[in-house]
Amino acid sequence: MSNQNFEDMARGLQSILGKIKTSLTSQQRVQIREELSNFMSELPYKPQYEKIRQIAKTTSQKLRREITESVLDDLSSRNEELAGYVSIIAAITNKADADAKIVRMETVKLAVDAATKAITSAKAVKKAIADDDLQIAGDQLEALMEILTDLLVDLAKSS
């Protein structure tokens, strides 16, 4: 608290009030409120200063409402644009989720395809061996190996 007298304090308040203009940004208004706050903290709690305190306090509260109103309006003004962006991101997310499922399914599909082809071919080899036809069994076995290797090549190509 300062040693300033009533006249000094009145002039101090006048100086702060003189800075308030309609063109001020919310940020600048907050700075004026901080000046008023510092001013009030220097003001003695004595009857002769009560009028000055009341003016400073009322002004500060008016600024508080104006700042709040202005900032909330500012935030609200961006709601629609934000909602638009959010709906696009949600659509991209849905597509990515679907892609994740496809990628998982792709691996499973590869495994099933490979197993099916290998088993079909292996059955043919087994049958030829059972029939004691080694020539056919040999050919079938080579064909099986071709299938298995081609399968892996196809897997790579298809990816």
Next chain:
Amino acid sequence: MNYVIQNKAVIFCLLVLTTAGCQMPNVQPFADATAQLRQAVITTGNLTIAAMRATPYTDDESNVIPLNSENHPANRLTDIWAERTRAMDTLVNYSDSLAQVVDAGKSAEKTASNLVNSISNIADTMTGGEGFSDETGALATLIVKYGVQLKAAHAVDQAVTAAHPVIAGIGKIVKKDLSSLAILYNNEYVDILDNIDEEYGVRNTYRMDLIKKVTVARVDMLEADFSNESVAEVSKIEKLLAATEKDHQEFTAKMQAAKTNHHEGQRAFATAINAVDFWIAAHKELHLAIRENRRPNVQLLLTAIQEVKIAVDNVREH
């Protein structure tokens, strides 16, 4: 028969050479950063709403607006900020989805390995142990793994490319919103500090008067050459002053705590605003890294997000 397999192995090698360079994009740092940014948005919103409720709001006629009134600005901000939280939830879902696609690609390695092992076992059985060599099996595993991972990388690339302008747009809005919110937060702290000042105001004025009085009395005591009367006067005022000490310490501690909270809150806002830029840049870097088939450089993002985490944790502890 082995020569067929060996020849095929050469083909595998060639294929592996063409595919082995595929990098699965590391989207986890971006996902973690998005989650942390969401937390910062929620925390700064809660901080400001709490600050708005801390001191009474008055209307134009100086009537106090009830806390449960829909006209109370804190309730209006709660509604507006809930939209921001929902937007951040959507972004977290987006980054989690990218991670899911990458995970699906990565899990292909295990499936591919099992698949190739099965094929290799069949080949072994049919050839009496002369089927695929271990190297051929490993190469085949790589081919399947990278094949599926290429699909995953392509899916992530598509998503990131489509999302980037939107991410940049949302980032700009979040940054503006956090800046606006910081103004509201500072606006409310003026009242919080004023209220403490007002609570102790009369006692502080009394104490200041005592300090002035004791200063004058001490000079008088010197001038009176320490007369009994002047010493008694100084002693009396000093006792009164000492009696105000506890109250004054309480005031100082309360004021200091409020200022520290305010400062920590401001730091949370500043670091969150700063992190938004890094977050947008990290998404762009992710986009480029996928295109250039390299790991994204997210070091700056990780540093910024760590700072946000510390700032937000500090605020939440209060």
